[in-house]
Amino acid sequence: MKHLLTTLTAVLVGFISQAQVQTGKIAGSVKEATNQKALEAVTISLLRAADSSLIKTSLTDKVGEFGFENVKPGEYLVKAVSVNHNISYSNRISVSAEKAVANVGVLELVPANKNLKEVVVNSKKLMI
Numbered sequence: 001m002k003h004l005l006t007t008l009t010a011v012l013v014g015f016i017s018q019a020q021v022q023t024g025k026i027a028g029s030v031k032e033a034t035n036q037k038a039l040e041a042v043t044i045s046l047l048r049a050a051d052s053s054l055i056k057t058s059l060t061d062k063v064g065e066f067g068f069e070n071v072k073p074g075e076y077l078v079k080a081v082s083v084n085h086n087i088s089y090s091n092r093i094s095v096s097a098e099k100a101v102a103n104v105g106v107l108e109l110v111p112a113n114k115n116l117k118e119v120v121v122n123s124k125k126l127m128i
Contacts, residue, residue, distance in 0.1 A: 011039035024095035027067040028104030030060050030080050030088075032040060038064030042082040049075035049092050054097065071095050078104050 028040045042060040046068050048052065055076070060066045078090040090104045 001078050022097045022100065022101065023070045023072060024100035024103075025067060026071055026076065026078065026089070026093060026102045026104060027065070028078060028107060029063070029065045030082075030107045030109060031064055032085070034111060035107040038062075039082055039085075040064065042080050042109070045079040045081070047077040047079055047094055049077050051077065052077065073085070073097060076102075078107065080107045080109060084112055084114075086112050 026046065030039045031037060032039055038059055038060075038071045040062050042064070044060060044066045045054055046056040046058075048055055054067050055071075058066050058068060064095045074094075076093045076095065078086045080091065086109065088107045088109050090107060093102045093104060095102055096124070
């Protein structure tokens with residue numbers, strides 16, 4: 001009987017502590033800065049604001065939207081990376097018990113200007 005009471009108490013404390021952990025959601029969208037077209041398959045990283053450590057990653061969907069669920073309370077940054085575009089960061093985002101849903105808004109990616117330098121092609125004619 002004593003073991004049963006101890007086990008039930010441990011299980012109950014576990015459920016209560018789990019129920020007290022509040023999580024939130026962070027959402028937003030990504031568009032190209034030049035034409036405001038939604039960008040698909042952009043890599044989105046959720047970073048801790050204090051040290052920029054990686055928390056979660058995601059991809060944008062067909063309409064350029066992304067979301068992170070089950071985000072613990074704290075301060076975060078969102079980083080957007082896409083091929084042929086410059087990296088974009090959000091402003092600092094806060095998730096708390098009072099503000100469980102945070103909207104990043106629209107992150108605009110600027111096309112990267114990568115001009116190649118001169119290319120020289122050398123060839124030699126083989127003597128047969």
